Amino acid sequence: MLGRMEGPYDVMVVGGGPAGLAAAIGARDAGARRVLVIDREAEAGGILLQCIHSGFGLHYFKQELTGPEYAERFVTEALDHEIDILPNSYVSGIGLDSDGAKRVRILSDHYGLQTKTCRSVVLAMGCRERTRGAIRIPGTRPSGVLTAGLAQKFTNMMGYLPGRRVAILGSGDIGLIMARRLVLEGCEVVGVFELMPYSNGLTRNVVQCLDDFGIPLHLSTTVTEIMGQDRLRGIKVAPVGPGFKPDMSKEHAIDCDTLLLSIGLIPENEMSQSLGIQLDLTTRGPIVSSTLETSLPGVFACGNVLHVHDLVDFVTGEALRAGRHAGEYAMGIRRAQDNIRLVPGDNVRYCVPHSLSTGHEHQIFMRCKEPMKPCEIIIGDIMRKKLSFVVPAEMIMFKIKPDALDQFQGDTLRIDIRPLDR
């Protein structure tokens, strides 16, 4: 039920975006009876509520939906599954009872500060955006410099524009989407500036968000200065050379009153860290077993808090699994601990989960370090998968069937991506 919190619960889910909602549903499907989703916003749905463009659900629903449509489907399904959803609330801490029960401290205006117990927890807090300080752009500190996601909130939910003459730093999808969005709202988008020699976003977005509107994409370029006293009045940009060092001899100024930063996402693991959960320094998310359980027993993680995804469909798949395992855990069902370490090899930036166990099916998510086409994913000596291309911006997902590991000897499975000669 919406707005209700009773308890005790079997499973509590921290975060009511697509990951949290799917995890809750997964937990119910596994047989958990009482499931609570806690979300800090006024409505569940997470970031999808402001992602009004389409491109969601192609895999999961075989339809192309907008963010709000995708979110609404899951909120409806969660409520149909008799899951309690408490919005406007915040988990301020999680403690452990001696019998393993979790004591979750929840702050909400409706219920005040309460502690509720449950048997397992799913972390689904999503991620935050990288800010100016992270890349240390020198200059003044006027208003008008903000992340693309905050600008998206202003535009799509509050009904205000972040400015009128807009430059965008970072060619990730959020920046590209906002470029188009702002053009359709009558703004002038002067250009997208990208540090790398290739766009970080989907080609489809470069074509439909930039090319369609004649917005230039300046690759291998960075912002070298921010100007303006009270409000942004311009930026300076310069091409970058080897080592991404800006060539200051080619620095030039661009008039604009708004600079959107689309420079990366960071999983939101402040609480995870304070609980002592071990993090993977590459993903910046928890280290998880094949059941997506973190280093804290009975605490699971999924979605962007575990690693930054690009397709919400994959988030849903991952979260349904995490929720199912959390539900099983709550009912006392345990698996044997993982006995195989999964390690990233050549051209693999990371893989999740971090370990596997024999006798089960696994869903592996990974990212490559550099584009490669065509190529082959080599999973130890048990499996090979040919792909026509891999790019860092596109997460790779594949399944390992239970019997694939039957013959595996050893405790470490290494995954490599190697070029395939035509």
Add this chain to the structure above:
Amino acid sequence: MSDLKNFTCIGCPIGCPLQLTHEGRDILEIEGFQCNRGAKYAKQEFEDPRRFMSTTVAIEGARWKRLPVKVTAPVPKDRVVAAAFEIHKLAVTAPVRLGDVLLKDLLGEKGVDVVATRTMDRI
């Protein structure tokens, strides 16, 4: 006299660069694709490029000031900005249900309706 048009296929992330040779409105040849999605895309983009679009309209009486909407069929690419402009003239009042049709035949394009992409209750 033949002309050349370049497209980047968006069917999958490879993004094959496509070249379409044409004489007037007749397509002579399409090159550069690695699967037939590319050929189809180039043809569509040449003959009748269209785009799905989404935006927001003003809504009164709901939790937020904007209601997200989309078109039910793609709009000709060169009318996208005009379409947005037209959609922005709409103003609705809560409650609205996901799928409610707010405008039919946008810009006179038959079958291109504007629908709400979420439910917004009256607050």
Add this chain to the structure above:
Amino acid sequence: MGSEIYDVAIVGGGVIGCAIARELSRYDLKVVLLERNAEVGFGTTKTNSGIIHPGHDTPMSTLKGRLVVKGNRMFDQLQKELKFGFERIGAIYWIRDEEDMPRLEALMRLGIEKGVDGLEMWDQSRLSREEPNLSHDLIAALFAPSGGVINPYEFAFALIECAENNGVELRVDSPVTSIDHDAVADGGLLHVHTPGGTVDARYVVNAAGVYADVIAGMVGADDFRIVPRKGEEFMLDKRLHGVVRRLVFPLPTGVTKGTLIIPTYDGTIMVGPTAHDTGDREDVTTSVAGANEIFSYVTKLCPSIHQSDVITAFAGLRAVSSTGDFVIGPTKVKGFINVAGIQSPGLTSAPAIGEYVREILGDEGLRLDEKSDFLAEIAGPPRFAKALPREQEKMVEANPAFGRIVCRCELVTEAEIHDAIDHGARTVDGVKFRCRAGMGRCQGGFCTSRIINILSERLGIPPEAVTKRGGGSWIMTPMSDPSREVAGEGEV
């Protein structure tokens, strides 16, 4: 022209102006403080490093030297009354070279002479035990336990709140454009002009920071110049929390206290500041050169610290006087008092300066009748994040707005946003500096929209009129109104 005559008009609402205001509010006086920005403390004060210096390193021959130790000692009482964050974490002054030892010893002697408490000389082994993350090639350090840290803007807000509680009038968005004075020596008034009106006052206290010489020049009392000296500082990621426990200073040079490692009151590590004179009273830009300068130094001093740890950078301007010391005193214009050139250790000296200026005004003929009902204390802002769970429960029960989180990173609740506005916040930065919302890792990504909405509601202004810090710092702009524009078709 205003019909009322003020006893004192203070020009400048930085920490110095606010300290003077509070001191004067103990007496039966009609006082007004004129601040040019949208809120107090928005000039140099909010960029200040927040250090309460032990005071051993400024000679007694200077006014600075005489006021700093006195000021330092006043902070415990002030904290009790005004509830701002303050902790004596201690300070060390390190050396690497044996040849610097005599200077360090001289510093210790000077400190003892001045009455600085608790000074100790630490050898290498003691230093590496106490601060194990500092470079192992440091050979000795002078330890001064009376060194401390505060949030300077918190201090300014607390001072002005107390002053206002005791009758001081605050006018913000009030830059002084000119001052004229009656020719008559006795009973002559000073007329202080601002865009919002003219203030007639018997005495004017010029605490205008980097503009103090400009203000003094308006009456011809500028026998000093202010050379703004820019300092860039860098706030570092919380992962470094605890990497040093005390303020870390090198030996001072003539120009600057040096590049420091500062564990701020809130626990974040800050490094800097640089020190470069600039001719521009508005130049608060940060630079690659500044960052490189600081980090090439700091990483050698404390190898755990790396430039990639920066979460935000900012710069401020010190109001350095050409005389090399504070310029505090009456001038050839009767009633016009300069309080200029207050740079390091200005913050530490602030309470002592407040008293000193009151004495000067008394000497200049201002009648000082102490109030019997002076309210020395303020309640201080509620800090949900710092309360124990029991207290937190009570806070939420009493006010459900404590149950609504606005800033997720710093755990700041809606009730605290309202409290900040109740106490004068009118801008997003004003809210930020009063209750920390927006200062955390996401740097306002989550809370900004909420803060804008609350400010809009409370101040009765549309959301697009809410600014970052006043003036032209608008944040959002309304969407175009299609009914008033002409549609265009054609190729995009």
